[in-house]
Amino acid sequence: MPQNSPRLSLPFLQPSQAQKHVTHNEALRQLDVVTQLSLASTNASTPPAVPDQGVVHALGVAPTGDWTGQAGMLATWLDNAWYFAAPGTGWRAWDESTGQMKVWDGGAWIDPPVATQNMDGLGIATSYDSTNRLSVRSPATLLSHEGGGHQLKINKAGAGDTASLLFQSNWTGHAEMGLSGTTGFSIKVSPDGSNWTDALSFDPTTGIADGAAIQASPEDITPGRLMRADYGYGPGNLLGPVSENGGVPGGAVIERGSTPNGDYVRFADGTQICTVTLPATGCTNADGALFASGAAVWDFPMTFATGSTISVSGGGGASNRFIGFDAPTETQVGFKILATTSDATALAPTAIAIGRWF
Known part of the structure; x- marks a missing residue:
């Protein structure tokens, strides 16, 4: 029959063996070392100066002193000597120095593998529930880039x-x-x-x-x-075509333009102002106590609203001249230049008409 067990290499009692208690105690000693394995340290390289009875160290790749040549072994201090045992692949041990479970993978003590696929939930410093399957309690959460950027996606069905x-x-x-x-x-x-x-x-x-x-x-x-x-209103629509719908402005605030009949300004509130410099003329025709130019018509550069009140005024071009206006219509007003003395000098009068465009 074999001398040792196949997994833990425990010595068997042999037939007719003398001092069977020695073999039995050796097997118990080895069981005592590896059962419920707890390690004082992992990757240890230097033996402690005063080790405690029964303390176990998992040796690293280059141990020194009394551990020389025992890389990867379990070193246990028993009865004033170091006892060495080889860990088996898959053995689990508690690392007292880090407070973590470790697993021997055949070459090193590693953290136990964790299943991360199709988990029921994950709570980080807190508990998850059936609705909040991922729960995090933390002062901050960082999601950083891998390569050129990072996207956080929230999808719905x-x-x-x-x-x-x-x-x-x-x-x-x-x-x-x-x-x-x-x-x-x-x-x-x-x-x-x-x-x-x-x-x-x-x-x-x-x-x-x-x-x-x-x-x-x-x-x-x-x-x-x-x-x-x-x-x-802003810079893009302060000036431009004005418009209205039912009395509500719909275009720009101010519209300004010119035609052959003069200049005009329209405001969004409906106000319209037309101005013109009329053809130069003299005043030599007798008109009662005054002298006048020939009668003329000013066609407004923009039409006023039907039925609106239109106020027209102007200047004759000199201090002794003034303009007389007829009653204006929405499109024009008749006028003639009057002077207190006969004067053939051609002077250009000006006129302004104020009303509404809607």
Whole structure:
């Protein structure tokens, strides 16, 4: 029969063997070393100066002193001498120096392999549950790049489901951002976790923004709301064609232009101002106590609104001249230049008409 057991190499008692207790005690000694194995250290290289009875060290690749030549062995101090035993592949031991379980893989003591696929859950410094299968309690969480960047993906099964980030205070939700019941990105806020307001959302096709944080109409001047480009005014639409719909401005604030009949300015509120420098003329025709130019007509550079009140005024070109106007229409006004003395000098009069374009 064999002399030793196949796995732990324990010495067997042999037939007619003398001093059987020696062999039996040797087997017990070896069992005492390897059973419920606990290591004072792993990868040890230098024997302690005063070792304790029964202490076990897992030796490294280049031990020295009394351990020389025993690389990878288990060194146990027994009865004032070192006892060496070879670990078997798959043996488990508790590393007292690190407070961790170790496994002998045939060449080194390693951390036990951990299954990371299809785990029921994972709690880091906290507990997970059936809903929060990944739970982390930490001052911060770092997700860093591997190569050129890093993406954090939150996927949902269908368009009507939710894929979002929920921000809580004392376990009550107050802000949520993501795809909440649609495929459009939105930001929601809540004062109590029950009543929610869509503060900002984006149409997934056009990218146009909407929500309670956005101006709802041109008349909406709610404090704190963001102004829409088509409802407000800035450098891009302060000057340009004015327009209106039902009395509500829809274009730029100021429109300025010229025609052969003069210059005009239109404002978004409906005000229109037309100006002109009229052809130079003299005043030699007798007109009662005054002298006048021939009668003429000023066709406005832009038409005024039908039925609006139009105010026309002007200057005759000199201190002794003035302009007399007929009642204006929406498109023109008749006039002639009057002077207190006969004067054939050709002077250019000016005129201004103020009214509304809608």
